[in-house]
Amino acid sequence: MRILAAMSGGVDSAVAAARAAQDGHDVTGVHLALARNPQTYRSGARGCCTLEDARDARRAADVIGIPFYVWDMAEEFHASVVDDFVAEYAAGRTPNPCLRCNEKIKFAAVLDRAVALGFDAVVTGHHARLGADGLLRRSVDAAKDQSYVLAVLTREQLDRSMFPLGDSTKAQVRAEAAARGLAVAEKPDSHDICFIADGDTRGFLAARLGEAPGDIVDAHTGDTLGTHRGAYAYTVGQRKGLDLRTPAEDGRPRYVLSITPKTNTVTVGSREDLAVHRVTGERAVWHGERTPVECEVQLRAHGEVVPAVVTVDGAGLTAELRVPARGVAAGQAVVAYRSDAAGDVVLGSATITTDRADD
Amino acid sequence: MLAEALDAYVDTARKVGNPSSLHAAGRDARRLVEESRERIAAVLGARPSEVIFTSGGTESDNLAVKGIFWARERPRLIASAVEHHAVMDSVAWLAAHQRATVHWLGVDHRGRVDPDALAEIVDEHGDEIAMISVQWANNEVGTLQPVPELSALAARAGIPLHTDAVQAAGAVPVDFAASGAAALTISGHKLGGPVGVGALLLGRDVPCTPVLHGGGQERDVRSGTLDAPGMVAFAVAVEVAVKNQQESATRLAVLRDDLIARVLDAVPGAVLNGDPADRLPGNAHFSFPGCEGDALLMLLDAQDVACSTGSACSAGVAEPSHVLLAMGADDDNARSSLRFTLGHDSTDTDVEALLAALPGAVERARRAAAWKTPR
Ligand SMILES: Cc1ncc(COP(=O)(O)O)c(C=O)c1O
Numbered sequence: 001m002r003i004l005a006a007m008s009g010g011v012d013s014a015v016a017a018a019r020a021a022q023d024g025h026d027v028t029g030v031h032l033a034l035a036r037n038p039q040t041y042r043s044g045a046r047g048c049c050t051l052e053d054a055r056d057a058r059r060a061a062d063v064i065g066i067p068f069y070v071w072d073m074a075e076e077f078h079a080s081v082v083d084d085f086v087a088e089y090a091a092g093r094t095p096n097p098c099l100r101c102n103e104k105i106k107f108a109a110v111l112d113r114a115v116a117l118g119f120d121a122v123v124t125g126h127h128a129r130l131g132a133d134g135l136l137r138r139s140v141d142a143a144k145d146q147s148y149v150l151a152v153l154t155r156e157q158l159d160r161s162m163f164p165l166g167d168s169t170k171a172q173v174r175a176e177a178a179a180r181g182l183a184v185a186e187k188p189d190s191h192d193i194c195f196i197a198d199g200d201t202r203g204f205l206a207a208r209l210g211e212a213p214g215d216i217v218d219a220h221t222g223d224t225l226g227t228h229r230g231a232y233a234y235t236v237g238q239r240k241g242l243d244l245r246t247p248a249e250d251g252r253p254r255y256v257l258s259i260t261p262k263t264n265t266v267t268v269g270s271r272e273d274l275a276v277h278r279v280t281g282e283r284a285v286w287h288g289e290r291t292p293v294e295c296e297v298q299l300r301a302h303g304e305v306v307p308a309v310v311t312v313d314g315a316g317l318t319a320e321l322r323v324p325a326r327g328v329a330a331g332q333a334v335v336a337y338r339s340d341a342a343g344d345v346v347l348g349s350a351t352i353t354t355d356r357a358d359d
Numbered sequence: 360m361l362a363e364a365l366d367a368y369v370d371t372a373r374k375v376g377n378p379s380s381l382h383a384a385g386r387d388a389r390r391l392v393e394e395s396r397e398r399i400a401a402v403l404g405a406r407p408s409e410v411i412f413t414s415g416g417t418e419s420d421n422l423a424v425k426g427i428f429w430a431r432e433r434p435r436l437i438a439s440a441v442e443h444h445a446v447m448d449s450v451a452w453l454a455a456h457q458r459a460t461v462h463w464l465g466v467d468h469r470g471r472v473d474p475d476a477l478a479e480i481v482d483e484h485g486d487e488i489a490m491i492s493v494q495w496a497n498n499e500v501g502t503l504q505p506v507p508e509l510s511a512l513a514a515r516a517g518i519p520l521h522t523d524a525v526q527a528a529g530a531v532p533v534d535f536a537a538s539g540a541a542a543l544t545i546s547g548h549k550l551g552g553p554v555g556v557g558a559l560l561l562g563r564d565v566p567c568t569p570v571l572h573g574g575g576q577e578r579d580v581r582s583g584t585l586d587a588p589g590m591v592a593f594a595v596a597v598e599v600a601v602k603n604q605q606e607s608a609t610r611l612a613v614l615r616d617d618l619i620a621r622v623l624d625a626v627p628g629a630v631l632n633g634d635p636a637d638r639l640p641g642n643a644h645f646s647f648p649g650c651e652g653d654a655l656l657m658l659l660d661a662q663d664v665a666c667s668t669g670s671a672c673s674a675g676v677a678e679p680s681h682v683l684l685a686m687g688a689d690d691d692n693a694r695s696s697l698r699f700t701l702g703h704d705s706t707d708t709d710v711e712a713l714l715a716a717l718p719g720a721v722e723r724a725r726r727a728a729a730w731k732t733p734r
Pocket of ligand 1: 414420443526547555
């Protein structure tokens with residue numbers, strides 16, 4: 001097959017491309033330039049759009065022996081991921097930009113362009129399994145599993161995707177990179193949001209949304225406990241950085257329960273108040289299993305799984321949780337899994353609409 | 360590298376690398392460098408003392424622009440809007456960091472500067488102008504500039520004119536004295552010589568402050584021990600290129616015109632960029648509206664057809680060419696362009712191969728560009 005390898009400049013995508021080439025595919029490497037002005041993203045090993053990353057990707061392609069190009073996706077990335085990120089926070093939700101990038105860029109704009117140019121599929125270095133049965137499963141490396149940010153992909157997108165790393169641990173991938181002579185073998189993982197090079201999400205949002213002071217309100221008494229400089233800087237479940245003038249009566253820590261952009265308030269309560277028994281979602285992607293279905297749901301990246309009964313009705317999804325979950329934020333994904341010895345299978349996903357079902 | 364130049368390089372490297380004595384080795388190397396200087400001067404209409412050896416086109420351009428600007432201590436600079444980055448960025452740097460006032464000379468849709476526009480600036484600011492830089496031939500669209508006419512105009516006002524002839528030397532007749540230019544850049548690798556070798560032909564009485572200070576080896580304008588094998592190979596390449604210039608230009612122009620006619624015929628919507636007649640013999644440059652140049656390049660690459668888009672930033676992102684923008688193209692049209700370069704080893708077969716691949720590739724690239732429209 002003619003395969004387009006999306007090469008970020010990291011070790012995972014380099015090994016994925018190498019494996020695809022070794023399997024006899026006709027592989028072409030492409031680095032996605034996502035920064036509007038790559039010069040300004042000169043930020044060391046973090047992020048995914050630095051000059052160094054472009055160079056590392058090119059070097060890896062040379063070593064693998066495949067042609068290599070840079071595609072300028074900055075406009076699309078800014079419109080679909082960065083602007084969306086800011087707008088979601090402004091709306092009181094907590095977006096996952098990696099998920100959005102997969103949904104709108106890597107497996108949409110890039111995949112569409114690749115197909116139009118005559119490629120059959122896109123290969124990436126995501127840690128997830130996509131085998132002959134067509135099912136998307138968790139990686140064997142639970143700590144590195146990325147099925148959560150891929151669950152948004154539709155059947156058509158998955159049919160044109162290859163994830164060759166799903167059966168390997170990160171350690172194995174690094175060892176293989178070294179054995180293949182890929183210089184990125186020891187390159188540190190990128191953890192941060194790639195377009196926020198200094199890791200200061202609050203500062204990034206403040207620069208775009210401006211200071212917008214408002215009240216921090218107690219969920220039970222309705223009392224104003226303090227002020228905030230912008231509700232967008234808070235995430236459901238957050239405890240640190242609340243800086244409350246008035247401590248709670250019971251003296252116990254307070255958590256962010258919800259954010260209400262309309263009144264610019266941040267509502268806080270006790271840890272118990274965070275508990276959620278029911279999660280609703282919109283824009284559901286479902287892979288056909290009949291519902292209601294007894295399964296497990298994951299409610300944020302690297303979050304624990306919770307047993308639940310999931311019902312899908314068109315684009316809507318409801319998960320009745322068997323065990324209450326905490327820190328459930330609108331804008332994150334609810335991903336349903338069926339546990340399976342060969343790797344838990346993704347049944348589908350949706351974007352969470354409720355902060356707390358009890359609201 | 361040209362076979363003759365490569366042989367000369369290897370022979371010289373062996374000879375000077377194997378000295379009977381240190382003293383003799385130095386003398387040998389010096390003699391070889393001076394002979395090379397004379398040979399280059401002889402075929403390019405310069406005096407030997409006017410040949411300043413450098414590390415290539417980039418250094419020569421930097422030296423001419425910055426060196427003459429510094430030495431003349433006047434606040435204004437004129438440069439065409441279609442210069443190579445080596446000139447353009449030197450000029451821009453002087454503007455940003457040394458308070459130079461820059462007059463960018465615009466070009467028409469074929470990429471030609473207007474001598475009257477130059478005359479106007481010269482008339483108005485004559486005494487304040489440190490230097491003028493206008494390339495001989497454009498490296499993207501191949502358009503030739505009327506250098507002798509511009510030089511004469513500059514000379515009448517007593518302003519040194521530098522011309523970047525990196526693309527022109529060996530491709531079209533270039534004679535330093537006859538051109539009337541005060542300074543002229545050439546580069547080894549564009550002529551079949553080694554990379555990392557070049558020269559600035561610098562008129563004897565043109566003031567120029569060094570960019571590289573040191574031992575003052577090159578007329579006190581440029582310092583650094585010279586690489587004798589590189590210079591010898593460079594001289595051989597210049598000689599061969601100039602000797603073959605006319606014959607090769609005639610052959611290439613026929614091939615180029617055939618390529619242009621057939622591309623315009625075979626690809627709906629294709630547009631030739633640059634001057635249809637006054638252009639480098641080996642240059643064919645097109646826009647393919649509705650395509651992205653980099654997608655097209657990728658598709659042609661896969662079929663072993665070599666071509667190139669404009670420039671890319673350091674991360675490798677294709678940027679709309681400043682040359683095409685200066686010629687009046689919009690961003691999309693600038694991004695839809697591609698250059699095909701014919702050289703001494705190009706033949707009809709290459710043109711055939713290009714035409715076999717191009718129409719399909721354009722059609723596919725146009726379809727691929729459709730994803731850009733909002734979904
Ligand atoms: C018109 C022009 N000027 C300057 C240069 C730079 O020359 P060099 O690569 O020798 O530094 C080039 C090189 O491509 C060129 O085409």
